[in-house]
Amino acid sequence: xxxxxxxxxxxxxxxxxxxxxxxxxxGDMDARIQSDIEDxxxxxxxxxxxxxxxLTEELRQxxxxxxxxxxxxxxxQEQQKTILQQQEDLLELSSPVSKVWxxxxxxxxIGTLDSQRTQVMxxxxxxxxxxxxxxxxxLDITGVPTVDTQVANHLFKTVTAARLLGAxxxxxxxSPAIAQTIVHLGIDLSSIRTKATLQDAMIFAMxxxxxxxxxxxxxxxxxxxxxxx
Amino acid sequence: xxxxxxxxxxSQILEEIAKTRAKGVLIDISVLEMVDSFIGRxxxxxxxMAAIMDTSVVIVGMQPAVAITLVELGLEMPGxxxxxxxxxxxEMLERRLNTRKQDFQ
Numbered sequence: 001x002x003x004x005x006x007x008x009x010x011x012x013x014x015x016x017x018x019x020x021x022x023x024x025x026x027g028d029m030d031a032r033i034q035s036d037i038e039d040x041x042x043x044x045x046x047x048x049x050x051x052x053x054x055l056t057e058e059l060r061q062x063x064x065x066x067x068x069x070x071x072x073x074x075x076x077q078e079q080q081k082t083i084l085q086q087q088e089d090l091l092e093l094s095s096p097v098s099k100v101w102x103x104x105x106x107x108x109x110i111g112t113l114d115s116q117r118t119q120v121m122x123x124x125x126x127x128x129x130x131x132x133x134x135x136x137x138x139l140d141i142t143g144v145p146t147v148d149t150q151v152a153n154h155l156f157k158t159v160t161a162a163r164l165l166g167a168x169x170x171x172x173x174x175s176p177a178i179a180q181t182i183v184h185l186g187i188d189l190s191s192i193r194t195k196a197t198l199q200d201a202m203i204f205a206m207x208x209x210x211x212x213x214x215x216x217x218x219x220x221x222x223x224x225x226x227x228x229x
Numbered sequence: 230x231x232x233x234x235x236x237x238x239x240s241q242i243l244e245e246i247a248k249t250r251a252k253g254v255l256i257d258i259s260v261l262e263m264v265d266s267f268i269g270r271x272x273x274x275x276x277x278m279a280a281i282m283d284t285s286v287v288i289v290g291m292q293p294a295v296a297i298t299l300v301e302l303g304l305e306m307p308g309x310x311x312x313x314x315x316x317x318x319x320e321m322l323e324r325r326l327n328t329r330k331q332d333f334q
Contacts, residue, residue, distance in 0.1 A: 126293035133313050161296035166289070166311035166318075219324050 007041045017048060029056040095121045097128040097137075103212075104205045105134045108198075110143035118154040125169070126161055135167045136208055138201045142173030152181050159192050168193065168208075172201035235271045242275060246284050252329065253322040254279055257315065259290025269304035276309040285325040286310065289318035 007013075016033060023031035032052060035045045095117070100106045107125050129137055139158065141147075147155070155171065162169035172195040174182075182189070195201040246254060256275070261268070276286040287310045299305065310325075312318035 122297070123293060126296060130291075130293055130313065133317070135313060135317070157297065157300045160300045160305055161293070164296040164299055164305065164311055165291050165293070166313045215324065216320065219320070219327055 005041075006039045008037055008039055010041070013037075013041060013045070017045065020052070021048070024052050024055070029059070091117060091120055095124060097125055099132055099134060100202075101206065101209070103134045103136055103209050104202070105129065105132065105137040106140065106198075107137065108140045108143070113141075113144055113147055113151045115148075115150045115154065118151045122154055122158040122161070125158060126165065129162060129165055129167045135212075136205045137162060137167060137169045138172055138198065138205060139169055140172045140198045140201070141175075141178065142198060144173075144178070145175060146177045147181055149181065149185055152178070152185055152187070156182075156185075156187050156192065163191075170195055170201045170204065172196070172198045232267050235268055239271055239275050239278070243278055243282065246279060246282055251284055252326055253285045253287070255315065255318050255322060256286065256288045257290045257318075258288060258295070259292065261295055262292060264295050264298055266302050266304065269299050269302055269306075273304060273306040273309055276306070280308075285322055285329070287312055287318045287321050287325075289313070289315055 013035065016035075020031045020033050032049045033045045034049065035042055095107055095109055097105055097107045105125070105128055107121065109121065113121075125137060125139070128134075139155070141155075159169040159171065170193045174194055174196075182192075195204060242254065242256075245251065256272075258272070264272075272288065276288070279286045289312045291311060310321055312321050
């Protein structure tokens with residue numbers, strides 16, 4: 001036997017449901033049916049309200065997460081900018097060349113060397129050699145744990161280029177790991193002068209200076225200005 | 230520096246050496262901002278030719294960029310004397326000429 005449905009104001013209430021659903025679809029998060037009537041239809045109305053609740057709650061959460069992600073993204077972008085700037089600064093500050101003595105330059109290198117940094121160092125040192133006219137330079141890599149083949153190559157090029165300019169470049173503070181890399185590369189070791197410690201390198205450099213002065217004095221004695229003939 | 234100019238320079242220098250019977254030559258390349266393999270070979274060739282003519286050659290004023298290029302090209306010019314500047318170059322030449330004098334004593 002079919003039941004008789006008890007529904008008051010059916011037409012109105014059906015219209016209302018349609019309106020509310022349309023509002024929610026249009027974006028009104030607060031639209032609810034909220035019927036006061038208690039009959040066979042109120043079950044559906046309540047269920048629809050609950051559904052709208054869940055839906056709008058989902059949407060709110062999603063909006064919140066979106067905003068959080070956007071905030072995080074812009075923060076990360078800021079940090080990236082700072083990192084890039086600091087990297088540039090580091091590159092400039094990282095390897096200063098100083099003239100420690102008459103005719104002697106020192107380039108103390110600290111930290112990991114990458115190809116770019118080594119290239120910058122090399123150009124820096126060579127320019128300093130030309131600017132100061134120092135014939136002896138010491139490249140101290142005590143603070144460098146390892147190098148890759150590219151960097152080892154750059155170091156070798158630096159020494160050779162310095163010689164082409166008319167100066168000598170001594171490498172000091174080579175670690176066992178770096179020594180291995182250099183040998184594996186097959187670099188001609190006879191062309192690089194190396195010293196175990198910075199101290200040894202300094203002593204050698206100063207001896208060279210003294211020797212050069214002695215030669216200069218001897219040379220002047222042996223050839224007083226009589227070559228005008 | 231064009232290739233033709235370089236070759237011209239080479240022969241000019243050698244002729245001057247012969248004419249003046251110069252015992253030493255200072256080649257100042259401080260105006261050279263960059264070189265290619267041709268110039269590189271020409272420079273080291275010039276030094277060798279002068280050496281055969283019993284003339285000492287010292288190259289001075291090389292710029293860092295040029296040095297780097299030569300190294301990368303593998304043109305390390307062994308046996309070619311270089312000096313950082315004119316002053317040091319002259320000193321070097323004088324020392325060479327000094328040892329030469331001993332040849333004739």
